[in-house]
Amino acid sequence: xxxxRIFSFISTGLTFILIFVGGLVRxxxxxxxxxxxPKCFDRWIPPISLEQLPDHIDPAKFNIVLAWIEYSNRLFxxxxxxxxTITSYLVLKYYNDIPRIKWPVLIAFFxxxxxxxxxxxxxxxxxxxxxxxxxxxxALIIVMLLIFAAQESYYYENPNSESKSQYPQGLKWMFGLLxxxxxxxxxxxxxxxxxxxxxxxxNPIVDSQFLINMxxxxxxxxxxxxxxxxxxxxxxxxxxxRKSKHPSKMMTQTSSLILGLIFIQIFMGELLVFLDVIxxxxxxxMWVASWIIGLVMVQYSAWNQSQLxxx
Amino acid sequence: xxxxxIYITLAVFLLGLGASWVIQKANSSYDIPLVKxxxxxxFKTQDKILFSNKDLMGKITVLDFMFTLCAGPCPxxxxxxxLLYRDYENVDNAQFVSITVDPSNDNEDVLKxxxxxxxxxxxxxxxxxxxxxxxxxxxxxGFMLYADELPQGHAIKFILxxxxxxxxxxxxxxxxxxxxxxxxxxxxxxxxxxK
Numbered sequence: 001x002x003x004x005r006i007f008s009f010i011s012t013g014l015t016f017i018l019i020f021v022g023g024l025v026r027x028x029x030x031x032x033x034x035x036x037x038p039k040c041f042d043r044w045i046p047p048i049s050l051e052q053l054p055d056h057i058d059p060a061k062f063n064i065v066l067a068w069i070e071y072s073n074r075l076f077x078x079x080x081x082x083x084x085t086i087t088s089y090l091v092l093k094y095y096n097d098i099p100r101i102k103w104p105v106l107i108a109f110f111x112x113x114x115x116x117x118x119x120x121x122x123x124x125x126x127x128x129x130x131x132x133x134x135x136x137x138x139a140l141i142i143v144m145l146l147i148f149a150a151q152e153s154y155y156y157e158n159p160n161s162e163s164k165s166q167y168p169q170g171l172k173w174m175f176g177l178l179x180x181x182x183x184x185x186x187x188x189x190x191x192x193x194x195x196x197x198x199x200x201x202x203n204p205i206v207d208s209q210f211l212i213n214m215x216x217x218x219x220x221x222x223x224x225x226x227x228x229x230x231x232x233x234x235x236x237x238x239x240x241x242r243k244s245k246h247p248s249k250m251m252t253q254t255s256s257l258i259l260g261l262i263f264i265q266i267f268m269g270e271l272l273v274f275l276d277v278i279x280x281x282x283x284x285x286m287w288v289a290s291w292i293i294g295l296v297m298v299q300y301s302a303w304n305q306s307q308l309x310x311x
Numbered sequence: 312x313x314x315x316x317i318y319i320t321l322a323v324f325l326l327g328l329g330a331s332w333v334i335q336k337a338n339s340s341y342d343i344p345l346v347k348x349x350x351x352x353x354f355k356t357q358d359k360i361l362f363s364n365k366d367l368m369g370k371i372t373v374l375d376f377m378f379t380l381c382a383g384p385c386p387x388x389x390x391x392x393x394l395l396y397r398d399y400e401n402v403d404n405a406q407f408v409s410i411t412v413d414p415s416n417d418n419e420d421v422l423k424x425x426x427x428x429x430x431x432x433x434x435x436x437x438x439x440x441x442x443x444x445x446x447x448x449x450x451x452x453g454f455m456l457y458a459d460e461l462p463q464g465h466a467i468k469f470i471l472x473x474x475x476x477x478x479x480x481x482x483x484x485x486x487x488x489x490x491x492x493x494x495x496x497x498x499x500x501x502x503x504x505x506k
Contacts, residue, residue, distance in 0.1 A: 017326075024330050028337035029495070035488045058483035060492050065340035069333060126487050279334045280327065 002157070004090040008105070008150035011083040015143050016290060018073075018080045022139065023286045025073045026193075027279040031127045033070030035061045037120040046071045077116065084112050084146075091149065101152045104145040111142050129194035133187055140186065140290055144179075144297045151301040162306040166245040169307065171236070175300040178232050181225055182293050188222045189286065196277070219273065226266055233258050240303065248306075254299045261292050343471070343496050346478040350453040354410065354439040354446075357422035362408075362439055364476055370404045371500045372472040373493070375484055376450055378413035378462045379425045388467060388484040393429050395494075396436045404474070405501055407436040412450070413462035414440045454478065471496055474504050 025031055034040035035057065041047050042054045046067045053059055084105075091105040118135045125131060155161060195218060237255040241247055268285045272278065353363040373395060377385045392407055399405040411417035417425075422438035429436075440446075443461065451458040456466040469484040471493065480496060483489040 020326060020330070024333060028334050030337060032488050032491060058486050058489045060480060060482040060489050061486075063340050065336050069337060126491050279338075280331050283330055283334075284327065 002094065004094045005150055005153055007083065007087040007090055008146055011080065011087045012143060012146045012150060014080045014083050015139065015146060018076055019139050019290045020287050021073050021076050022136065023283045025070055027283050028069050030066040030069035031122065033063065033066030035123065037123040038074065040067055040071050074119065081112050081116065084109050095153060098156060101149050101156065104149040108142045108145040111138050114138060133190045136186065136190060137183060140183065140293050143290060143294050147294050147297045148301055151298060155305045162248055162302055163309040164246045165248045165251065165306045166310065167247065167303050167306050168239045168243055171239060171303060174232065174236055175296060178229065178236065179293065179296050181229050181232065182289065182296065185222065185225050185229065186289050188218060188225070192218055192222060226269060230262050230266065233262055248302060251299065251302050254295050258292055258295045258299065261288055264288060341495065341499060343479045343499065349472060349476050349478060352445065352449050352453065354441040355419055357419055357426050357438040359419045362437055367472055367476040369474050370406045371474060371497060371504070372406050372408055373497065374408040374410065374470045374472060375468065376410050376412050376465045378411050379417050379421055380413065381462065384467045384485045389429060391484055391490055396431065402501060404504055405497065408439060410439045410446060412446060412465040414443050414446060469493060473500055
């Protein structure tokens with residue numbers, strides 16, 4: 001494995017963990033744990049006691065647990081930023097003349113900077129719901145770009161890895177549709193969460209179960225699209241595993257994994273609706289969605305490589 | 312391959328374990344302190360009705376000190392209080408109290424005008440007045456806030472008081488993020504009395 005691919009894997013893995021940590025900040029309600037940005041209570045190391053708070057900051061805002069949860073997201077974000085910067089340097093060094101590898105990494109690098117800036121906007125606007133959603137969507141796009149670049153560099157070095165496999169043609173729009181639906185699902189999902197918070201603000205005494213019913217149509221569209229995706233990824237699995245000749249191991253495993261994860265998602269979603277809004281399940285529901293998006297990228301790249309081999 | 316799956320499963324499991332610990336920590340970090348009881352007082356509202364510390368019982372109260380002619384931080388504070396008053400329209404056991412620090416100007420009638428101008432149409436938001444010495448005493452000794460140079464030198468704090476008339480926490484009444492914290496705490500206390 002070359003250095004670029006090692007770093008693109010590290011960047012991808014770290015970004016996935018960062019998405020998890022970001023979701024943790026969200027479900028723990030720690031988004032305003034640090035009321036300023038990039039410092040936390042005007043300190044590079046967040047305060048551990050009230051005495052360390054500067055005079056101009058209202059002590060009511062200080063909650064040591066929330067401050068450190070939020071700050072760990074920022075620190076980890078900085079680590080990911082560093083990893084993506086190194087990956088960008090390596091892509092320019094090794095693949096400067098391969099646009100399909102170079103540009104995804106450079107765009108990911110740019111989006112990482114945007115993510116940092118969005119973090120400051122979130123603090124300024126006291127967690128504007130639209131910005132929260134955008135913050136997550138950009139992270140998912142970064143993951144997709146990094147995965148695509150890593151896999152394309154692999155195919156660049158090993159062009160024959162999908163040469164035996166023959167997949168049905170014309171599936172490109174199907175992958176696009178699946179990825180698009182997934183992103184819409186994530187947006188709807190975060191809107192459900194945001195909507196819950198909005199209603200809760202006006203009805204602080206009502207419990208979550210009742211609130212979810214008040215969301216009505218949002219919830220149904222989220223569920224309907226979920227079943228639509230199950231059909232779509234089931235059909236893709238059928239095309240890529242059953243209907244194709246000599247599918248690669250990567251392809252069969254990825255396709256099956258996507259389908260399995262979608263079933264897990266439906267299960268977790270129903271648990272949230274029928275049981276209760278459990279924070280840990282909320283977190284994993286969002287995180288597994290990010291895995292699926294990454295895996296669809298792997299699936300598409302493998303299919304695309306096979307098509308190129310047979311041109 | 313099998314080894315990778317085991318590692319990933321283990322990592323996910325550990326992340327889940329860590330996350331549930333953090334979530335539990337966060338949930339229990341919202342405890343609101345208990346400062347002290349609000350002392351005895353008896354003031355008059357904008358409707359010329361007596362309002363005493365007993366009227367704090369059984370309800371969650373957000374209280375501030377202001378005066379109607381104040382041009383500094385008060386408009387921001389009043390605006391924040393108005394938002395709370397509107398958003399908690401359906402919550403019977405939340406009330407809002409503003410005490411004037413300029414009783415020479417802010418008599419009941421002036422406060423009534425001021426309350427109407429701020430859209431107050433029920434008794435969930437009371438404006439109180441009294442003589443300056445009682446107000447000073449309540450502010451300084453009761454709420455432990457600076458009260459030497461009234462009316463200009465009044466505090467910009469919003470004070471959260473629970474259903475037992477106990478002071479729980481102070482918030483910067485001009486700060487957006489502090490208001491978000493106040494709402495969380497307020498919701499928590501309201502939920503507790505509804506249990």
